[in-house]
Amino acid sequence: MSKLIIIYGTGSHNTERMAVAIEEGARAEGVETVMKNVNDANKDELAHADAIAIGSPNYNNAMMPTVRKFLDDLRDIDLSGKVGLAFGSYGWGFEATQGINNILKSYGIEMIQDLCIKRMPGEEELELSRRVGSLLACKIKN
Ligand SMILES: Cc1cc2nc3c(=O)[nH]c(=O)nc-3n(C[C@H](O)[C@H](O)[C@H](O)COP(=O)(O)O)c2cc1C
Numbered sequence: 001m002s003k004l005i006i007i008y009g010t011g012s013h014n015t016e017r018m019a020v021a022i023e024e025g026a027r028a029e030g031v032e033t034v035m036k037n038v039n040d041a042n043k044d045e046l047a048h049a050d051a052i053a054i055g056s057p058n059y060n061n062a063m064m065p066t067v068r069k070f071l072d073d074l075r076d077i078d079l080s081g082k083v084g085l086a087f088g089s090y091g092w093g094f095e096a097t098q099g100i101n102n103i104l105k106s107y108g109i110e111m112i113q114d115l116c117i118k119r120m121p122g123e124e125e126l127e128l129s130r131r132v133g134s135l136l137a138c139k140i141k142n
Contacts, residue, residue, distance in 0.1 A: 002137070004031050008037065008054070018126075021126040022136070025131060025136075050083065051140045058091065063088070082110070088116060097114040
């Protein structure tokens with residue numbers, strides 16, 4: 001079965017809410033999913049995934065340092081050819097998702113459009129997140 005791994009950092013749960021909705025959308029397409037807070041994540045799991053979604057809120061014009069460290073630690077794993085998504089909640093800028101996108105792209109991952117939601121996602125934004133999860137799943141289903 002195709003597999004999506006979702007790893008996220010969050011300070012006040014907004015990015016976590018997005019992660020949950022992305023997972024719901026992917027599961028509805030019949031894809032296996034694993035979702036973890038970055039503090040509990042193990043980089044070796046990513047080698048066995050077909051798609052990787054990494055999320056971080058924007059804090060001080062950047063992604064969370066824990067997410068940045070996790071991404072940097074991936075450099076010795078072969079991730080080329082996988083499908084990727086950068087996502088996160090923000091207040092006024094997009095540095096976190098842009099940074100995630102750039103790093104994953106540099107590892108040879110085929111990125112889909114970033115998912116950025118302002119502050120706390122409402123029902124409409126959660127539905128959008130589910131749709132993005134479904135899209136990711138459809139790209140890795142055979
Ligand atoms: C201390 C602090 C710094 C922040 N810095 C930024 C920032 O530089 N750019 C931005 O777009 N939003 C900034 N925000 C807003 C957060 O990105 C926003 O509240 C987001 O929803 C937090 O997501 P989370 O609940 O997943 O942690 C900041 C919020 C706080 C509390």
